[in-house]
Amino acid sequence: MFNRRVIVAVLVAIGLCSSAVAQQSAGPLPSWNDSAPKRNIVGFVARVTAPGGVDFVPTEQRIAVFDNDGTLWCERPIYFQGMFALDRVRALAPQHPEWKTTQPFKAVLDKDIKALLGLDEKGIAQIVAATHAGMTEDAFASTVRDWMASARHPRFNRPYDSLVYQPMLELLSYLRANGFKTFLVSGGGVDFMRPWVEKAYGIPPEQVVGSSFVVKLQDSGDGKPVLVKDAKVEFIDDGAGKPVGINRFIGRRPIFAFGNSDGDRQMLEWTMAGDGPRFAGLVHHTDSLREYAYDRQSNVGKLDKALDEAIAKHWTIVDMRTDWNAIFPPHETATVGVKR
Amino acid sequence: MFNRRVIVAVLVAIGLCSSAVAQQSAGPLPSWNDSAPKRNIVGFVARVTAPGGVDFVPTEQRIAVFDNDGTLWCERPIYFQGMFALDRVRALAPQHPEWKTTQPFKAVLDKDIKALLGLDEKGIAQIVAATHAGMTEDAFASTVRDWMASARHPRFNRPYDSLVYQPMLELLSYLRANGFKTFLVSGGGVDFMRPWVEKAYGIPPEQVVGSSFVVKLQDSGDGKPVLVKDAKVEFIDDGAGKPVGINRFIGRRPIFAFGNSDGDRQMLEWTMAGDGPRFAGLVHHTDSLREYAYDRQSNVGKLDKALDEAIAKHWTIVDMRTDWNAIFPPHETATVGVKR
Numbered sequence: 001m002f003n004r005r006v007i008v009a010v011l012v013a014i015g016l017c018s019s020a021v022a023q024q025s026a027g028p029l030p031s032w033n034d035s036a037p038k039r040n041i042v043g044f045v046a047r048v049t050a051p052g053g054v055d056f057v058p059t060e061q062r063i064a065v066f067d068n069d070g071t072l073w074c075e076r077p078i079y080f081q082g083m084f085a086l087d088r089v090r091a092l093a094p095q096h097p098e099w100k101t102t103q104p105f106k107a108v109l110d111k112d113i114k115a116l117l118g119l120d121e122k123g124i125a126q127i128v129a130a131t132h133a134g135m136t137e138d139a140f141a142s143t144v145r146d147w148m149a150s151a152r153h154p155r156f157n158r159p160y161d162s163l164v165y166q167p168m169l170e171l172l173s174y175l176r177a178n179g180f181k182t183f184l185v186s187g188g189g190v191d192f193m194r195p196w197v198e199k200a201y202g203i204p205p206e207q208v209v210g211s212s213f214v215v216k217l218q219d220s221g222d223g224k225p226v227l228v229k230d231a232k233v234e235f236i237d238d239g240a241g242k243p244v245g246i247n248r249f250i251g252r253r254p255i256f257a258f259g260n261s262d263g264d265r266q267m268l269e270w271t272m273a274g275d276g277p278r279f280a281g282l283v284h285h286t287d288s289l290r291e292y293a294y295d296r297q298s299n300v301g302k303l304d305k306a307l308d309e310a311i312a313k314h315w316t317i318v319d320m321r322t323d324w325n326a327i328f329p330p331h332e333t334a335t336v337g338v339k340r
Numbered sequence: 341m342f343n344r345r346v347i348v349a350v351l352v353a354i355g356l357c358s359s360a361v362a363q364q365s366a367g368p369l370p371s372w373n374d375s376a377p378k379r380n381i382v383g384f385v386a387r388v389t390a391p392g393g394v395d396f397v398p399t400e401q402r403i404a405v406f407d408n409d410g411t412l413w414c415e416r417p418i419y420f421q422g423m424f425a426l427d428r429v430r431a432l433a434p435q436h437p438e439w440k441t442t443q444p445f446k447a448v449l450d451k452d453i454k455a456l457l458g459l460d461e462k463g464i465a466q467i468v469a470a471t472h473a474g475m476t477e478d479a480f481a482s483t484v485r486d487w488m489a490s491a492r493h494p495r496f497n498r499p500y501d502s503l504v505y506q507p508m509l510e511l512l513s514y515l516r517a518n519g520f521k522t523f524l525v526s527g528g529g530v531d532f533m534r535p536w537v538e539k540a541y542g543i544p545p546e547q548v549v550g551s552s553f554v555v556k557l558q559d560s561g562d563g564k565p566v567l568v569k570d571a572k573v574e575f576i577d578d579g580a581g582k583p584v585g586i587n588r589f590i591g592r593r594p595i596f597a598f599g600n601s602d603g604d605r606q607m608l609e610w611t612m613a614g615d616g617p618r619f620a621g622l623v624h625h626t627d628s629l630r631e632y633a634y635d636r637q638s639n640v641g642k643l644d645k646a647l648d649e650a651i652a653k654h655w656t657i658v659d660m661r662t663d664w665n666a667i668f669p670p671h672e673t674a675t676v677g678v679k680r
Contacts, residue, residue, distance in 0.1 A: 060544055137587060181546070194591045204400055205591030206521070206547070215587055217580040217606060224613040225606065227587050240557040247477060247555055247567050249589060251534045251545030266557060266565065273564040 028174045031167040031326040037281070038323070040316045041171065044279045045178050048255065055277040057255060059179040064256035065209075065246060065267065066172070068186035068193065070301040071260045071283050072201060074163040076292045077154065078300055081192050084147055088131035096130075105130070132189065133213055133231035140229060141195045148196050158328075161200050165283075166326045167318075168258075172201055180256065185209045185246055187238035187263055191229070209249040211237045242267035255279065265306040268315065280315040282306060287321040368514045371507040371666040377621065378663070380656045381511065384619045385518050388595065395617040397595060399519040404596035405549075405586060405607065406512070408526035408533065410641040411600040411623050412541060414503040414668075416632045417494065418640055421532050424487055426456075428471035436470075445470070472529065473553055473571035480569060481535045488536050498668070501540050505623075506666045508598075512541055520596065525549045525586055527578035527603055531569070549589040551577045582607035595619065605646040608655065620655040622646060627661040 032038035047055040048062065069075040089099070089108040099105035104123035107115035119127075132140070148161050156163060172182050184193060184203055190210030197203050214230040237245040243266055246254065257264075257271035260283040268280040284303065285294050295303040310317050318324070372378035387395040388402065409415040429439070429448040439445035444463035447455035459467075472480070488501050496503060512522050524533060524543055530550030537543050554570040577585040583606050586594065597604075597611035600623040608620040624643065625634050635643040650657050658664070 060538070063546075183546075190588070190591065198400070206403075206523075206589065208591060212588065215584055217583050217610075225583065225610055227583060243557050243565065243567060244555055248530070248552065249546065251530065251548060270557075270565055 062180040063254040064180045065185045065254040067259040085131045129231035133229045137227045144195045167324045183207045209245045238263045243270035261301040290327045402520040403594040404520045405525045405594040407599040420500045425471045469571035473569045477567045484535045507664045523547045549585045578603045583610035601641040630667045
């Protein structure tokens, strides 16, 4: 009556077990099922690394770029940097008694979800400026590290930097083992990512491209110069900004790119518009049980035009529910240890 | 009567022989004499790489930054990017008949040295805009490569990218062999450097920090996006801009820095202001026979405040004439082959 298949189906239904346990594979990318995306990735890597092959790519040109939010880690209920900003408003509130009666800070402190969802650009900019500027880069990095060590995701009750996708960690390691240099190219703040991504992804700070505020060199008074974050936005590394950021920071065109939303469309197009073998991938969030399911109608990580383009151009689309047999690392502290 | 010492002295005097042939050393850094700078470098590297030592620095933190003009290659009679700009004005002149009668272009075409030396910022900006903007990044890179293959230095009659300092090539390789990651941090244009520095220095494009114009993503018309250089300056990576550029592109503080002019002062200060073992070096141009001699009064590569600070703080100062037994690689095509 209760054979193994039924038990697995029940466990899957209540979210305690991967939908794909039976398909778990050996070899590289164990958390990827043996479906099209994994075959595309392994096939591509085999082609570009085969010495003497027509598609061989020299090591120094094996540049792989990854979006962060929704591609390498979870981005729900809102971008985690947004969660950080809200937590910072609460932490800083005692030093700003006026926030109790001043919007948009009042909405944060009162947990007024309706007001928060209705914030306009000016309101968002005020919260960002109050939590991300007017301090040194070193002080901001310490704040990010402290938050990462103490904050917990409201649904999964785990540290945010443990809500990284296990299959993507395996992909990063697999590419590096095959001579690729892996870069983050994210709309998130570059100095919000750098304090933790080396440990989480094995991607060093100098391989992180992101949005930034203007930073200025100042005399700290004790003869030691410091770098101070201004409240002025310098660069938004999203949409058409991603190829610009790649050009500015990396200076050559990637041959491999992975994203999950319309903000990654131009990065994927830019990658695919070069000569020779190229790979473009999209993570499609289809798994409401183990993670979240959203695409065309979502406020966070909207995937609409890029999905149409991926289908039309036969880019690789990962169906999270059916292509991945694991979502997050089994343990909170599990991080990839391989560098670069 | 004519013993070996006299012969060497005569050869040195007429510029045919290194002043330090007798001191040439084996082991690492063969073009460095066994004087203080070499001892400082080798001693520093030994300390930070000794496992278990008090000054040990993990590999991922071994970030070394180098200025380019005057530190890794020659910068006289004017910055080589300036020579490139003047050559480009001449090459583009047939398409701009109005330049024959319009300043500052007329001065370039007439080789009017006096007018060129008197150019104000606006005039320089006009030449730079006419030669560095309004084209795609790919087209600009091709132009730089073509120029590098055909242009010759007026005094040495060699390609500009062969006028790199042999002792510094050895230093770059030596640092990389000891686990350092080497970066260029130059006031020069980032996209002027990237097409040739990988071959010349073993430094890949993604490890080049430099000045830049605004670059925009555009539709080329055939469905393939292109990146186009605007005439608007985006970032000047010089002086106080160097720590800002290091923070933006590298995201961590170097432990080793080398420069040659006042434009490198803040980069050296920023490097030295961190904790733990640190190294700051200056190339002092003292060799009018083999290269050039200039410092406090120079228009190009002025070394004044940084020299005072280096003396006061016991930074390493390379006396080109006495500390180096070779200046340029023996052959025009000599380039370092080691990557990263």
